[in-house]
Amino acid sequence: MLEQLQELRARAARALDEAVTAEQLEQWRQEYLGRRGALTVALRGLGQLPADQRPAAGRIANEVKTSLEQAYEARAEAVRQAALVEELARGALDVRLPGRPQSVGYLHLSTQTLREIQAIFSQMGFQVLRSGEVEDDATNFQLLNMPPDHPARDMWSTFYLNVPGLLLRTHTSPGQVHAMRRYHPESIRVILPGKCYRYEQVTQRHEFQFFQVEGLALGHGITMADLKGTLVNFARQMFGAERRLRFRPSYFPFTEPSAEADMDCIICGSKGCPLCKYTGWLEILGCGMVHPNVLRGGGYDPDEYSGFAFGMGPERIAMLKHGISDIRTFFANDLRFLQQFA
């Protein structure tokens, strides 16, 4: 009986080694451990042994049963693992992505235009000066000849900060005050580029934030002829050597006299077209001689000094130069628009 059990154990172990699929494994289980399996049958035969042999035979039989059960579990686990590995290998995906091309950045059209403007004026001896976007009421308005009740303020609604008296500048003209205080009593030739804010309804021609470039030349004996010469030179470098300018009387609180500078239409050459609204002229900037009150506010004596100032919008300049009809495209972050100027 004992030999029979040992022989059964050896036979079962060999058969188990040959079981490589789940089906073969199940078949093995039924064959040896099942209700009609070889081991079960052998265990039933224990009852027919003589009484003195039964305990030893029972112990061996239990050992064989336990060892076969353990071997079965181990084999079943190995078969499951092998099946899993095979399954993964069969359904494997190559998840590696092709490399991403390096994209080289480029400057926004506003910045490009700003730099072009800066380059032209720096050739004429203007240096670039920057001042903050947050100003107080005095610098943004009062020192530019707009006392608190001045009607011209109606054109400049803006965003006020929580701190009383502070606001986002409505124009770059406060930079004139900063320049005068910084350089007094020297002569000044600066351009002041930067971002401005107005509480505007956003339309094709108006944005609530936009760039401006202010210019200021101040010294002894500066006249309107200097102003005209400087701006004509600018227009010709920016838009072509054949450009002509005309100066139309206008009003700004901080200049006297004041003018709007119009350039002959770059599309029709003054014959009339939709761009110039059939006038033949395009407005490009505002300018004038610095108002005596502004000079005084900056510490310069108007009897001794004179100067001119101008202000233009780089977006407006870029719109004219590239035939762009809607200012909102500058900040709409649509790459189809921006990439045209890469």
Ligand SMILES: [Zn+2]
């Ligand atoms: Zn035209």
